Structures are given as structure tokens and as C-alpha cells.
Amino acid sequence: MKKIILVAGATGNLGSRICSALIKRDASVIAIVRAASDPEKIESLKKTGVTIVEVDFDNIDEIAAACKEVNCVVSAVAGLREVVVDLQKNILHGALQAGVARFIPSDFCTDYNPLVPGENRNFDLRREFKGYLDGTAIQAASIFNGAFADILKYNTPVLNLKNNSISYWGEKAEWKLDFTTMDDTAAFTAEVALDDEAPRNLHIASFQISPSMISTEVQQISGKNFAVQQTGSMEDFAQFIKKQREDNPAGENELYAKWQQSQYVYSMFSTHHKELSNGRYADLNWTTASTYLKAFVK
Structure with missing residues (x-):
């Protein structure tokens, strides 16, 4: 019998890929969506074989009805407190009410567990929801993928193609950073959703690469010289972020405020995955x- 997997956040970039990966693995996929969801995205999901269920995310009974006979709920929602904490709680309560056995929260990021609370606003929200989730009877599995590899395209300090530079902080030129593509993350998530024995925390990375290693790779590809430069100490970086946040109070209401982006990079240089779960599923190609x-x- 096919397993039934429900996905919240299915119209998003990652969520839609998770749905496709599940369909490829012969799962029955339900996507719960808002009435105001983009019709084109809904139609695209339908074409792949996803069953669409429109719900009011403030109505736990409606969510529970959509979760009937579901084996696992996957949350790929993104946002601030009203989404990561409040809306996910509603999804969780709907799953619990329907008797769903397993739940994958929207923890697609660097593993925040060893990090100091307060260093990353968005991670703190995930940490808060984790505490709530772990207080319930549902079997949870968090997938930590480091950073989505897409950020390497956007001229961040880690790789700036405009000025041929690669930056690092502290003594971390050889510090390996965790990057995972969205497709690799989606494929792994689909496997976890179908795996009743999946552990509480899983760590993945398409590749782990240091600033020095990035320099070697891009120079070989482009034939150009890239400067690998120390921008300052980690303490300097922390103070820069603090001032950046103080100078931009409007960013408190923005998901990807500039200081939040800086906080993410700081976190990447603060922790990395020491052991990967990449080999758990033999058919994945990283x-x-x-x-x-x-x-x-x-």
C-alpha cells in the first residue's frame, strides 16, 4: 500500500520539489494550501499528481481532516513567528488530532542545536518550535542541510564573483561550510518521510567546502585569480551584525533582512556537520x- 504524505508549504521552492521527489518514489501526496495560493503553482502541483486540499490554517479541525490516514506530515513553510511557530503549531495539532505518527518540521538550515540562543533570529524561532514539538507524542525528524547552495550564486562574502574575492572570519580559511542543493534536500526529505525508522536529527550536505577550497575550485573553472581574505575576527563579525541590526529596526519584520543574512553566515562559521547522514539511502546521488x-x- 502506498504511503500517504502530507506537505505544507508545497507551493514554495523547496516544498514543490519535495512533492515531486515523493511522487517519484510512488507516494500518495497531499498538499494543504490556502485559498489565496497562486493558481499557477496549484495547477503545476496537480499536474505532477499531487492532491490539493484547501484549508484555513487557523482551523485545526480542517487541517486534521486533511491529515486523515496520513503517514507523515512534512512542513516546508517559511516565515517569521506567525509561520514558523504559530502556523506550524496548528499543523502539528491537526496532525496529532488525526493520529499522524510522524512529523518533519521546517528545520532546513544549519543545525541550530549547538549554537548560542540569540545569535540567529530565525534559528531561535525554529528552536522555540522544536521545544514545543518535542513535548508532544509525535515522532519527529529534523533535516539539517547547512545552507542552500544557491547562496553561492548571489555574491555574498563567501563567494563574490563581481570582485573575485572569498572572505572568511577568524582563523577559518580551512573551515568547511555545509552546502546542499534544493533538489538534493528534497530527495533526502522524501526518503525520510517514507522511512518510519528515521532518527530525530539528520545532517546532510551535497558538499562540504572551505573558503580555500572554494578558491581552488573557482580558479580552476574560470582561470581567474580569487583573493581569499580574512575580513576580521568572529568577535568583529558579531559586533558588525549587532550594529547592522540596530541600524535597521524595520528588518525585524523582514524574513531575510541584511542582518539576518549576516547572522546566517556567522552561524555557518560557528558550527558545521561533523557526521553526515548522506549514506542512509543508497539510491541518492549527491x-x-x-x-x-x-x-x-x-
Whole structure:
């Protein structure tokens, strides 16, 4: 019998990929969506074989009805407190009311567990929801993928293609950063959703690469020289972020405020995955750093 997996956040970039990965694995997939969801995205999901159920996310009974006979709920929602904490609680309560056995929260990020609370606003919200989730009887599995590899395309300090530079903080030129593509994350998530024995925390990375290693890769691909530069100490970086946040109070209501982006990079240089769960599912093919960088480095 096919397993039934319910996905919240299915119209998002990651959520839609998770749905496709589940369909490829012969799962029955239900996507719960708002009435105001983009019709084109809804139609795209339908074409892949996803069953669409429109719900009021403030109505736990409606969510519970959608969760009937579901084996696992996957949350791929993104937002601030009203989404990561409040809306996810509603989804969780709907799953519990329907007797769903398993729940995958929207923890697609660097593992925040070893980090100091207060260093990353968005991680603190996930940490708060985790505490609530772990107080329930449902079997949870969090997937920590480091950073989505897409950020390497956007001229962040980690790789700036405009000025041919690569930056790091402290003594971390050889510190390995965790990057995972969205497709690799989606494929792994689909496997976890179908795996009743999945552990509480799983760590993945398409590739782990240090600033020095990034320099070697992009120079080989482009033939250009890239400066690997120390921007300052980690303490300097923390103070910079603090001032950046103080100078931009409007960012408190923005999901990806500039200071939040800086907090994410700071977290990447503060912790990394010491053991990966990449080998848990034999049929997955992980994207290499070279393959990924060749797609956009010229």
C-alpha cells in the first residue's frame, strides 16, 4: 500500500520539489494550501499528481481532516513567528488530532542545536518550535542541510564573483561550510518521510567546502585569480551584525533582512556537520562542489 504524505508549504521552492521527489518514489501526496495560493503553482502541483486540499490554517479541525490516514506530515513553510511557530503549531495539532505518527518540521538550515540562543533570529524561532514539538507524542525528524547552495550564486562574502574575492572570519580559511542543493534536500526529505525508522536529527550536505577550497575550485573553472581574505575576527563579525541590526529596526519584520543574512553566515562559521547522514539511502546521488560551481562560474 502506498504511503500517504502530507506537505505544507508545497507551493514554495523547496516544498514543490519535495512533492515531486515523493511522487517519484510512488507516494500518495497531499498538499494543504490556502485559498489565496497562486493558481499557477496549484495547477503545476496537480499536474505532477499531487492532491490539493484547501484549508484555513487557523482551523485545526480542517487541517486534521486533511491529515486523515496520513503517514507523515512534512512542513516546508517559511516565515517569521506567525509561520514558523504559530502556523506550524496548528499543523502539528491537526496532525496529532488525526493520529499522524510522524512529523518533519521546517528545520532546513544549519543545525541550530549547538549554537548560542540569540545569535540567529530565525534559528531561535525554529528552536522555540522544536521545544514545543518535542513535548508532544509525535515522532519527529529534523533535516539539517547547512545552507542552500544557491547562496553561492548571489555574491555574498563567501563567494563574490563581481570582485573575485572569498572572505572568511577568524582563523577559518580551512573551515568547511555545509552546502546542499534544493533538489538534493528534497530527495533526502522524501526518503525520510517514507522511512518510519528515521532518527530525530539528520545532517546532510551535497558538499562540504572551505573558503580555500572554494578558491581552488573557482580558479580552476574560470582561470581567474580569487583573493581569499580574512575580513576580521568572529568577535568583529558579531559586533558588525549587532550594529547592522540596530541600524535597521524595520528588518525585524523582514524574513531575510541584511542582518539576518549576516547572522546566517556567522552561524555557518560557528558550527558545521561533523557526521553526515548522506549514506542512509543508497539510491541518492549527491551534487559535487565542482558540478555545482561549473553551472554558474564563468
